[in-house]
Amino acid sequence: MEYDDTFFELSRFLTDKQKIYLTMTSKRMDSLKYIFRYQKRMNVHDIKNLPYFDNFECVKISTQKERRPKYAKYIYFKSITANIPSDITHLRFDNSFDQKVKIPPSVVYLRFGFYFNQSVKGCIPNSVTYLRFGEYFNQPIEGCIPPSVTYLRFGHRFDQPIKGCIPFSVTHLTFGVSFNKSIKDSIPSSVTHLTFGACFDQPIKDCIPLSVTHLNSGSHFDQNIDDCMPSSVTHITFGKSFAKSINNLPMTVKQVKLSQNYYIPIHKSVRKRIKIYRE
Known part of the structure; x- marks a missing residue:
């Protein structure tokens, strides 16, 4: 391996700042700045005059005309x-944006703005893995979420049926404040982290798949949980309205967060095996 190739491989273990410091140690090292790749996200405007401009891998542009x-x-x-x-690979819309849109297939990260509330049918390509909707979004999503998405988050106003709508690629699923629909046969077995919003208060018997390890029930949830939690769950957060016994939680549960106002007696055996926090 040649000299420059060796340093190029070593640079994979350095931060951008460390790379720059290394190039400042000698004239010979200075030439490495044209070989190294830089991963820190930079505004194109701030680096456009650098002689090693082309070596930046992560950039932010503000207009379509800016050079990449x-x-x-x-x-x-x-x-x-x-x-x-x-x-574009990472796309975030301004909060005021509320138009029909077709997302290009280069996008992997997609975040809609606060007021966006348009149909997304045929809008989101199979390239997207991270998808976050804004607070005003409340449109039907059947056939809208591609099977590439692993992270899916809805905003405050979303309260649509979800049965058959969430693809089996999703591992992290978060609902907003208003969501309070039945989740029977609706949560795919790929989900590991499941979070509900403030208004959710639906029965969860036979609704939480065996894949879920982290569950946040939301602040208004107060349903019976006996024989409702899968044996995969390790971390549970209950909200301020929850007032049911936790004495029959699965043996897999390691941590539970409860409201300061929670008053139901907790068995000593449960306290010994589960870390219980008050919020």
Whole structure:
């Protein structure tokens, strides 16, 4: 392996700042700044005049006309219109944006703004893995979420039926404040982290799949939980309205968070095996 190749491989274990410091140690080392790749997200405007501009892999652009580095892998763009550059990987819409839109297939990270409330049928490509809706979104989602999504988060106003709507790729699923629909046969067996919002108060018997390890029931939840928790669950958070016994939780549970107002007696054996926190 040649000298420069060796340093290129070593640079994989260095931060961008460490790489720059290394290039400042000698004239010979200075040449390495044109070989190293830089991973820290940078605004294109701040690096556009650097002679090693093309070596930045993660950049943020503010207009479509801005030049991108040759080796850019992650391009962040905050949009106020539906006209999206075709090479964007990380897309976040401005809070005021509320138009129909077609997301380009280069996007892997997609976050809609606060007021967005349009149908997303045929809108989201199979490239997206991270999907977050804004607080006003409350549209039907049947056939809308692609099977590539692993992280899915809904905003405050979402309260639509979800049966058959959440793909089996999703591992992290979060609902907003208003959601209070039945979840019977609705949560896929891929989900490991499941979080409900403030208004959720539905029966969960035979509703939580065996894949779930972390469960947050939301602040208004107060349903019976006996024989309702799968043996996969290790961490549970109950809200301020919860007033049911936790004495029959599965043996797999390691940690439970309860409201300061929780008053139901807890067996000594449960206290010994489960870490209980008050919030």
